[in-house]
Amino acid sequence: MTEVADSYLEDINNDVCPICKTDKYLNSNMKFLINPECYHKICDSCVDRIFSSGPTKCPYQGCEKILRKNKFKSQIFEDISIEKEIDIRNSIVKIFNKTEKDFKTLEEFNAYLEKIEEIIYNILNGVQVKETNEYIANYKQENSKSIHQNNINIQRQHDIFLKIENKKKLINDEKQKLSKQLIRELQNDKKIANQQITNNLLNSSLDTNLIVENARKNLLKQSSARRKKYIEQTKLLQEKFMSQEDLEMMNYSNPGLPGFRKHRLMQQQATMMSPFSPFNGDRSVNLPFEVEEEYFDPYTSNVIKDAQYLAGGIRVEQIYKKSLFEAFFGLDCIIKEEKSA
Amino acid sequence: MSDIAANYTKEKKVGEGTYAVVYLGKQVKTKKLIAVKEIKTGMFKDGLDMSAIREVKYLLELRHENIISLLDVYSSENGNLNLVLEFLPCDLEVLIKDKNIVFQQADVKSWMLMILRGVHHCHRNYILHRDLKPNNLLISPTGEIKIADFGLARSLGSPGENLTANVVTIWYRAPELLFGSRHYTSSVDVWSVGIIFAELMLRTPYLPGTSDAEQLEVTFRALGTPTEKNWPNVSKLPWYNSLKIYPPPTRNELKNRFIAASGSALDLMISLTQLDPAKRCSCEEALQTVYFTEFPRPTKPKDLPKKSS
Numbered sequence: 270m271t272e273v274a275d276s277y278l279e280d281i282n283n284d285v286c287p288i289c290k291t292d293k294y295l296n297s298n299m300k301f302l303i304n305p306e307c308y309h310k311i312c313d314s315c316v317d318r319i320f321s322s323g324p325t326k327c328p329y330q331g332c333e334k335i336l337r338k339n340k341f342k343s344q345i346f347e348d349i350s351i352e353k354e355i356d357i358r359n360s361i362v363k364i365f366n367k368t369e370k371d372f373k374t375l376e377e378f379n380a381y382l383e384k385i386e387e388i389i390y391n392i393l394n395g396v397q398v399k400e401t402n403e404y405i406a407n408y409k410q411e412n413s414k415s416i417h418q419n420n421i422n423i424q425r426q427h428d429i430f431l432k433i434e435n436k437k438k439l440i441n442d443e444k445q446k447l448s449k450q451l452i453r454e455l456q457n458d459k460k461i462a463n464q465q466i467t468n469n470l471l472n473s474s475l476d477t478n479l480i481v482e483n484a485r486k487n488l489l490k491q492s493s494a495r496r497k498k499y500i501e502q503t504k505l506l507q508e509k510f511m512s513q514e515d516l517e518m519m520n521y522s523n524p525g526l527p528g529f530r531k532h533r534l535m536q537q538q539a540t541m542m543s544p545f546s547p548f549n550g551d552r553s554v555n556l557p558f559e560v561e562e563e564y565f566d567p568y569t570s571n572v573i574k575d576a577q578y579l580a581g582g583i584r585v586e587q588i589y590k591k592s593l594f595e596a597f598f599g600l601d602c603i604i605k606e607e608k609s610a
Numbered sequence: 611m612s613d614i615a616a617n618y619t620k621e622k623k624v625g626e627g628t629y630a631v632v633y634l635g636k637q638v639k640t641k642k643l644i645a646v647k648e649i650k651t652g653m654f655k656d657g658l659d660m661s662a663i664r665e666v667k668y669l670l671e672l673r674h675e676n677i678i679s680l681l682d683v684y685s686s687e688n689g690n691l692n693l694v695l696e697f698l699p700c701d702l703e704v705l706i707k708d709k710n711i712v713f714q715q716a717d718v719k720s721w722m723l724m725i726l727r728g729v730h731h732c733h734r735n736y737i738l739h740r741d742l743k744p745n746n747l748l749i750s751p752t753g754e755i756k757i758a759d760f761g762l763a764r765s766l767g768s769p770g771e772n773l774t775a776n777v778v779t780i781w782y783r784a785p786e787l788l789f790g791s792r793h794y795t796s797s798v799d800v801w802s803v804g805i806i807f808a809e810l811m812l813r814t815p816y817l818p819g820t821s822d823a824e825q826l827e828v829t830f831r832a833l834g835t836p837t838e839k840n841w842p843n844v845s846k847l848p849w850y851n852s853l854k855i856y857p858p859p860t861r862n863e864l865k866n867r868f869i870a871a872s873g874s875a876l877d878l879m880i881s882l883t884q885l886d887p888a889k890r891c892s893c894e895e896a897l898q899t900v901y902f903t904e905f906p907r908p909t910k911p912k913d914l915p916k917k918s919s
Contacts, residue, residue: 553734
C-alpha cells in the first residue's frame with residue numbers, strides 16, 4: 270500500500286503517462302486507466318499495446334503483479350486510496366449483505382456493521398490479511414444461500430426504485446406541461462376579456478363601472494374553473510401512470526421497520542404520552558375580569574385613533590385589558606404565604 | 611457594611627462593563643455559586659445609572675424559571691449598589707458561535723420554548739425587555755435558558771406616554787423602532803425572538819446591519835419593504851421616507867434560506883417576524899403553535915448541547 274501511495278505522490282504531473290511519457294496536453298483524447306490489482310495509472314494506448322496479447326506483468330518498475338486487460342477501468346476518485354477502498358468495500362458488501370431485518374437487536378446489527386468495517390480496514394491496510402481472507406471464505410461458504418438471495422432482493426429493489434423514479438419523472442413532466450398550458454390559457458382569457466371591455470365600452474350604453482365590474486367577475490369565474498380543471502387533471506395523472514401494481518411495489522421497496530426499530534419507536538411513543546405543556550403549566554387563563562368592547566373613555570379613544578399609535582401596533586382593547594389587569598394586580602397574592610414559602 | 615453583604619463572598623472578577631463590575635462568589639451559608647454585580651456610583655452626577663434602577667425594579671418583581679433570579683440587593687461599604695444574581699456560566703451566543711456543536715432541530719425547539727416562556731412571563735406582567743439577543747440569554751449549568759440584562763426594560767406605555775425608539779441592539783430591532791415609533795408594544799420583543807429563532811437555524815446573525823440606515827436596508831431586503839398596503843399608517847412614522855421597495859419573500863425563498871426548518875417552524879418564524887406589529891403574533895399565540903407539539907419533542911434542558919471546552 271505505501272508503495273502505491275509513494276509512486277502516486279511521485280507522479281505529480283498527472284497529465285503524463287508514466288510509461289510512454291505522452292502528455293495529455295498533446296493528445297487530448299488520452300484516457301488513464303487503472304487496474305484494481307495494483308492501482309498503477311497507465312494510459313489507454315499503453316494498455317492496448319502491452320496487454321492485447323494476454324495477461325502480463327505491470328509495466329511499473331518493481332511491480333510484479335500480473336494484470337489482465339479486461340480488469341482495467343477508469344479512475345473515479347482522484348485520491349487513489351479512496352478508489353481502492355471503494356473497490357474493496359463494494360466487493361465485501363456484496364458478500365456481507367444482511368440487512369437490519371435479519372437481526373433481532375440493534376446491538377447485533379451494529380456488531381455486524383462493525384465487523385464489516387474491520388474487514389475492510391484489514392484488507393486495505395494489509396493487517397492480518399490471511400486470517401481475514403479465511404474469515405471471508407468461511408462466511409461465504411456458510412451463508413452462500415442467503416448471500417445469493419439477498420443480492421437478488423437488492424437488485425430487485427433497485428430495479429423497482431428506478432422504474433418508479435422514471436414514472437415520477439414522467440408525471441412531473443406532464444404536470445409541468447399542464448401548468449404551462451394553464452398559464453397560457455389564463456393570459457389568453459385576460460386578453461379576450463380586455464378586448465370585450467373595450468368593445469362594450471364603445472357600443473353599450475351601460476354604466477362604465479358596471480361593464481368593467483361584470484367583465485372582471487366573468488374573468489374570475491373563468492379562471493377559477495380553469496384552475497379546478499387543472500387540479501383534476503393533475504390528480505388523474507397519478508392514476509394514469511401509476512398502476513395498482515406500481516403502488517404495491519412502492520410499498521414493497523419500502524418494507525416495514527425491522528423488529529427492534531419498531532420496538533424502539535413504540536418506546537419513544539410511550540414516553541411521548543406524558544403530556545407536553547407549552548406554558549409549562551403556568552398560564553393565566555382565568556382572569557378575574559372580562560374585557561368589554563367599549564368603555565366611556567374619551568381620552569384614550571381619542572389618542573388611540575392617532576396614526577402613530579396604530580402604526581406602532583397599539584390597539585384599544587389591549588389598553589383596556591392592561592388597565593383592568595393592573596386594577597386586579599396582586600389581589601390574589603397572600604404575602605404571608607409567599608414569605609413562608 | 612450591611613448584614614446582607616456578609617452572606618456573600620466576592621471571589622473573582624469575571625467581567626466589567628461601563629456601569630458595573632461582575633464578580634463570581636458564593637453564598638456563605640449554602641456554598642452555592644452566585645454572581646455579584648457591583649454597580650459603580652459616583653460616575654453619574656445624578657446618582658445611580660438608569661439601567662441599574664431598571665434592572666433592580668423589574669428583576670425583583672419577576673420570578674420565573676426562564677428569567678435570571680435576583681437573590682439579594684445590598685450596598686457595600688463604599689456605597690456601591692450590589693446585585694446578587696444566580697450564577698450562569700454560559701450564554702446562547704457562545705453556543706451559536708461554537709462551530710464544534712451541532713444543533714438538532716429538537717434543541718432549537720427547546721431553546722425557543724424556554725425563551726418564549728420567559729418573554730411571555732414578562733409580557734403578561736406588562737413588562738417589555740427591549741434588549742433581547744443571544745448574548746443576553748444566559749444558560750444555567752442544567753441547560754435552562756435565563757433571560758438576563760433588564761437594563762433597558764420598562765413597563766408597557768400608557769396612552770399619552772412617549773417611549774424611546776432607541777432600544778434593542780440594532781440587529782434585533784423591530785421595524786417600527788427603526789422607523790422611530792414612540793408608541794410601541796410588547797411586539798418589539800417578539801420580533802427579537804423571531805430574529806433569534808432565525809439565527810439559531812442559520813448559525814449566523816440573520817439581519818446584521820452596520821448602521822441604522824443599513825439595518826433598514828438589510829431588514830427589508832430579507833423580509834420585504836412595508837407599505838401602506840401591508841402595514842396601515844406606516845408612512846406616518848417619523849423616519850419613514852422614500853425607501854427602496856423590495857418585494858416580500860415568497861414562502862419558497864424562505865424555505866431555501868432555512869433549509870432545515872420544518873413547515874411549522876417556518877410558519878412560526880413568519881408570524882414572529884411580521885413587519886406590521888399588529889399582525890405579529892404574541893408570545894402566548896407563539897407557544898400554542900403546532901411547532902412545539904409536533905415531532906420531534908423539544909430536548910430536555912439537561913441534554914442540550916453544552917459549550918465545548
